[in-house]
Amino acid sequence: MTGRMRLRILTILAIVVVASVHAQTRVQAQRATETPLAITPPQIQGGPAPFEPDLMRLSEILGALQYLRALCGANEGQKWREQMQALLEAEAPSGDRRNRMVTNFNRGYRSFQQTYRTCTPAANVAVRRYLDEGSKISREITARYTN
Numbered sequence: 001m002t003g004r005m006r007l008r009i010l011t012i013l014a015i016v017v018v019a020s021v022h023a024q025t026r027v028q029a030q031r032a033t034e035t036p037l038a039i040t041p042p043q044i045q046g047g048p049a050p051f052e053p054d055l056m057r058l059s060e061i062l063g064a065l066q067y068l069r070a071l072c073g074a075n076e077g078q079k080w081r082e083q084m085q086a087l088l089e090a091e092a093p094s095g096d097r098r099n100r101m102v103t104n105f106n107r108g109y110r111s112f113q114q115t116y117r118t119c120t121p122a123a124n125v126a127v128r129r130y131l132d133e134g135s136k137i138s139r140e141i142t143a144r145y146t147n
Contacts, residue, residue: 059101063108072119
């Protein structure tokens with residue numbers, strides 16, 4: 001399997017997972033209302049990949065979702081951490097890029113850990129927004145950087 005194919009498969013997997021969780025979150029929100037990739041990324045003359053900022057943001061979103069979904073009782077286990085691991089394996093198996101992605105994941109996790117001790121309506125709003133943003137980033141990377 002080519003690196004490009006693996007990136008495509010991982011991106012599609014991420015979109016499917018985010019979309020399914022997003023749908024599940026919307027159903028839960030409605031109920032609550034009723035009852036209170038191993039590809040060498042494209043380089044620009046030795047510079048970072050053009051989608052580098054998007055990957056860093058996606059890493060942070062995955063960290064936030066790992067914390068918030070567990071806090072709000074989603075019973076997903078390590079789902080978002082596993083998605084991050086798959087992204088790392090595909091995009092940054094080692095080195096500085098991997099370290100930056102892990103740092104962003106941890107930042108997303110810790111920022112909400114410091115803010116939320118219990119699931120609140122605001123936490124649920126944050127989850128929905130992050131699911132939307134993560135899905136959008138995944139779609140944009142796929143549309144721009146795969147055939």
